[in-house]
Amino acid sequence: KNKILVPYANNLAANSIFIEPFSGECCEEELSRLADVISREKADVLVGMGGGKAIDTAKIAADRARIPVIIVPTIASTDAPCSGCAILYSAQGAFDSVYYQKTNPQVVLVDSAVIAHAPARFLISGMGDALATWFEARSCDRTRSLNECGGYSTLTGLHLAQLCYDTLLAYGPAAKIAVSQHLVTPALNHIIEANILLSGIGFESSGLAAAHSIHNGLTALPETHSFYHGEKVAFGVLTGLQLTDAAPQETQTVYAFCEDIGLPTTLADIGLANVSRENLMKAAEKSCAPAEGIHHEAGKITPEKVLTAMLAANAVGEARKKNRM
Structure with missing residues (x-):
């Protein structure tokens, strides 16, 4: 206004x-x-x-x-x-x-010029939100879980979710540079499309799973409230990769992407540097509420498994940070 x-x-x-x-x-x-x-x-x-x-x-x-x-x-x-x-x-x-x-x-x-003049952190957070789309869509497809419309994903929905992920990897770093300079470039337009359109259609058509449930769980901890939705979702993606035993190369690709554009890869990055195991369990329990999409993942998902996955994701992120110093 x-x-x-x-x-x-x-x-x-x-x-x-x-x-x-x-x-x-x-x-x-x-x-x-x-x-x-x-x-x-x-x-x-x-x-x-x-x-x-x-x-x-x-x-x-x-x-x-x-x-x-x-x-x-x-x-x-x-x-x-x-x-x-x-x-x-x-x-x-x-x-x-x-x-x-x-x-x-x-x-x-959507006016790309308006988006370009907003702080870069917003666009980066949007990429964190969009990063979840493909992984959650894939999980829902594998377990034949319902999407957000009460039906099942189509080939179109899955391909849009995959295109969202591919677009992030291809244009994310260049879009970050563009928005940091308040420039409207093709890369920025591609990422705006991924964050708003491809991710929006993708998650609604194909469904939600671990990443967004873990975000929801993390909101139980007041220390995370100053961090954006997509930042917490990004850590949820990394946790989900641990939870679902994703291929090592895929996990490395996602960590590298998050590092390159500035998304959280550790608990400290979302305000939880000194979080106790007991408090983190509160987030894990909220993530596993009966109506949560995390139950679209294969197998029985429990708070104990989620807690272990969050700690494992954090440990990998911390180790990678040490190796980059």
Whole structure:
């Protein structure tokens, strides 16, 4: 409101377009407040502009009000813009539940120049979120688990998930350089497409598994709340590779990618340098809640297995950091 929309303030006012700032958390308290605003202003369409939580809040608010929603992401930090589901948190920032809308957003409008002028960390975080898409899609396909629409993945969904991963590896480093210099380049456009479109369609069409459940579990620890969704998802990907006994070369490729673009590879990278085993078990237990996608992985997944996988992922990350010094 105070940056992107400033030049258009008079035009917005002249056309009776009301602007309501987002208060920072996608939670029931905020949704209740916005429901009152929508009713008071007699809104017949809602535009959600901002990052992932602002967008998810707009999607839920519009769904509950039964009005169309237009999504305008100002950062490419998650795959929230295109999807028909949203993550609800507590007012304190802990994962609560997934909310499914009746439809996907009617319009998703992305301006690459706006994305390019946002801090690089947002784009990098979006790559962490998108990094999970292929691995979770593959797990759901192997176990014939349901996708986010209540069906099964198609060849199209799986290929989009694979394309998302391939695009990250091919263009991620160059896109990081471009956004750091606020430049719109082909590489940046490819990564915007991967973060927002390919990942959004990919996860919804093919399903979620370990990485996002581990993210959800990590939100139980307040020390992680200052880290972005995609940063915690990235550590969830590394944990998932340990949990599923991924091929060593594949694991090395993913660690190298995370290191190259600046995604977390250790617990310390997400605020948990001194976390106790007892507290980390709280995250593992939350990751394994009955409704979590982690149960789409093969075999029986338990908190003990997740805890071991998190500790193993952290140990590999720490060892690699020492070797790079």
